[in-house]
Amino acid sequence: MFWDEAIETIKPAELRILQEKRLRETITRCMKVGFYQEMFRREGINPSDIRTLDDLKKIPFTRKSDLREGYPFGFMAVPLQEVVRIHTTSGTTGKPTVVGYTKGDIENWSGLIARNLTMIGLTNQDVFQNMVNMGMFTGGLGFHYGSEKAGITTLPAGTGNTKRQIEMIHDFGVTAIHCTPSYGLHLAEAATEMKMDLSSLRIGIFGAEPWSEKTRNELQKKLGVEAFDSYGMSELYGPGVAFECPEHKGLHIWHDSYLVEIIDPVSGKTLGPGERGELVVTPLVKEAMPLLRYRTGDITMIMEDACPCGRGPKLARFTGRSDDMLVIRGINVFPSQIEHVLLAIPEVGNHYMVYVDRINHMDEMTIEVEVSRDNFHGELADLKKVQNKVIKSLRDVLELRTTVHLVEPGTLPRFEGKAKRVVDRRGAD
Numbered sequence: 121m122f123w124d125e126a127i128e129t130i131k132p133a134e135l136r137i138l139q140e141k142r143l144r145e146t147i148t149r150c151m152k153v154g155f156y157q158e159m160f161r162r163e164g165i166n167p168s169d170i171r172t173l174d175d176l177k178k179i180p181f182t183r184k185s186d187l188r189e190g191y192p193f194g195f196m197a198v199p200l201q202e203v204v205r206i207h208t209t210s211g212t213t214g215k216p217t218v219v220g221y222t223k224g225d226i227e228n229w230s231g232l233i234a235r236n237l238t239m240i241g242l243t244n245q246d247v248f249q250n251m252v253n254m255g256m257f258t259g260g261l262g263f264h265y266g267s268e269k270a271g272i273t274t275l276p277a278g279t280g281n282t283k284r285q286i287e288m289i290h291d292f293g294v295t296a297i298h299c300t301p302s303y304g305l306h307l308a309e310a311a312t313e314m315k316m317d318l319s320s321l322r323i324g325i326f327g328a329e330p331w332s333e334k335t336r337n338e339l340q341k342k343l344g345v346e347a348f349d350s351y352g353m354s355e356l357y358g359p360g361v362a363f364e365c366p367e368h369k370g371l372h373i374w375h376d377s378y379l380v381e382i383i384d385p386v387s388g389k390t391l392g393p394g395e396r397g398e399l400v401v402t403p404l405v406k407e408a409m410p411l412l413r414y415r416t417g418d419i420t421m422i423m424e425d426a427c428p429c430g431r432g433p434k435l436a437r438f439t440g441r442s443d444d445m446l447v448i449r450g451i452n453v454f455p456s457q458i459e460h461v462l463l464a465i466p467e468v469g470n471h472y473m474v475y476v477d478r479i480n481h482m483d484e485m486t487i488e489v490e491v492s493r494d495n496f497h498g499e500l501a502d503l504k505k506v507q508n509k510v511i512k513s514l515r516d517v518l519e520l521r522t523t524v525h526l527v528e529p530g531t532l533p534r535f536e537g538k539a540k541r542v543v544d545r546r547g548a549d
C-alpha cells in the first residue's frame with residue numbers, strides 16, 4: 121500500500137531533478153542562518169556554487185556540537201513568529217539541542233509518518249496506541265500527527281502505567297502499537313502476569329534504540345505482532361527518516377526529503393553502497409531549521425539490491441554509534457558487529473567481553489565469551505571446535521584476526537542498564 125505512490129516509486133532520473141531543486145532551495149534557506157553564512161564565507165563557497173548533488177561535497181559537515189553552540193535559536197532560518205512548535209533532544213551532556221518547526225514542517229513531517237504507517241499496512245480500520253513520551257521527545261507527537269493524518273484511530277497513551285496500557289489494548293481492540301523494544305518486552309511479560317489477552321494486536325513499531333533480530337523474534341512471538349523498525353532523529357524532524365517495509369530487509373529512506381551519504385567516521389571519506397559507516401543526512405524540505413551534511417553518529421550502510429516493494433534504496437538496520445567504533449590495526453570495528461556474530465552461534469551464550477591491547481606496537485583484540493549452558497559439560501578443553509568456529513565467524517565479518525577465549529557459563533560480568541563490554545586498554549602504555 122502506498123500513501124504517495126508517485127513519490128515513493130519515483131524513477132531515479134526524476135528523483136535527481138527533484139533532489140537538486142530541493143537542495144538549491146535548502147541552500148537558500150541556510151543562507152539565513154549565521155552558522156552557514158560564516159561557514160560559506162570561511163570556505164569561500166558561493167551559494168550559487170551548489171547546483172547539483174555532486175556539489176554537496178564542497179560543503180563541510182555540520183555536527184551536533186555545532187547545534188549545541190547555537191543554543192537556543194541560532195539555527196533557525198525563519199523568525200520565531202513562523203515557528204509553530206519546538207522540540208528538544210535530551211541532552212545527556214550540557215544543554216539540549218533545540219529544533220523548530222514551521223506549519224509547513226509539521227505538514228511535511230506528518231506526511232512522512234503517514235507514508236510509513238500506510239507502507240506497513242495500517243488504514244482507518246486500525247486502532248493505534250502510541251506508547252512513547254508525548255512531550256518534548258519527537259517520537260510521541262511525530263507519530264501522533266502522522267497517524268491522525270493517515271486516518272488511523274489514535275491513542276496518545278504516552279509512557280508509564282503498564283496496567284492501564286494493557287487494559288486499553290484489550291478494551292479498545294488496539295491493532296498497532298509504537299514503543300521502545302525494551303518496553304514492548306516488558307508489556308508482554310506484564311500482560312502474561314495479568315492474564316490479559318492482547319490478540320487484537322497485529323503490528324508493532326519499535327524505535328528510539330537499536331535492536332537485534334533476536335529481539336525482533338522475541339517481540340513477534342510474545343506480543344503476536346509483526347515488528348517494524350523505525351529510524352529518525354529530532355534534528356531531522358524526528359521519526360520518519362527511514363522505515364522498514366514489509367520485506368523486513370532494511371529501511372527505506374525517503375529520498376525526496378533526505379539526501380543520504382555514508383562516510384568513514386574517522387577520515388570523513390565517502391563510502392560506497394555496501395560499505396558500513398556513519399550516516400550523514402541533508403534534509404531537503406526542512407524550513408525552520410535546515411541543515412547541511414548533518415553527521416548523525418549512527419552506523420549503517422546503503423543497500424544495493426532493489427526492494428520488491430518498488431520503493432527506492434534502503435539503509436541496513438542500524439548497528440550502533442560511531443562514538444563506539446574501535447580502530448584495530450587500521451580497520452574500523454563496531455562492537456555491535458561482534459555481538460551480531462556471537463548471537464548467531466548457538467554454542468555460545470550472549471555474555472561476552474572485548475579487550476583491546478597494544479602488544480609490541482600491534483593492536484590485539486581478545487574476546488571472552490561464555491559457552492551456552494546446553495553446550496557446557498564441565499570441560500572447556502572439549503570445545504576447541506566451537507572456539508575455532510567463533511574465530512572464523514569473527515574473521516569473516518570483521519576481516520580481522522582475534523583471540524577468542526571460551527569461559528564457563530555465568531562467569532562474565534552482568535550489566536544493569538548500559539552494558540560496558542568493551543575495554544580498550546591501549547591508552548595505558
Ligand SMILES: [Zn+2]
Pocket residue numbers: 365366367372427428429430431
Ligand atoms: Zn521495500
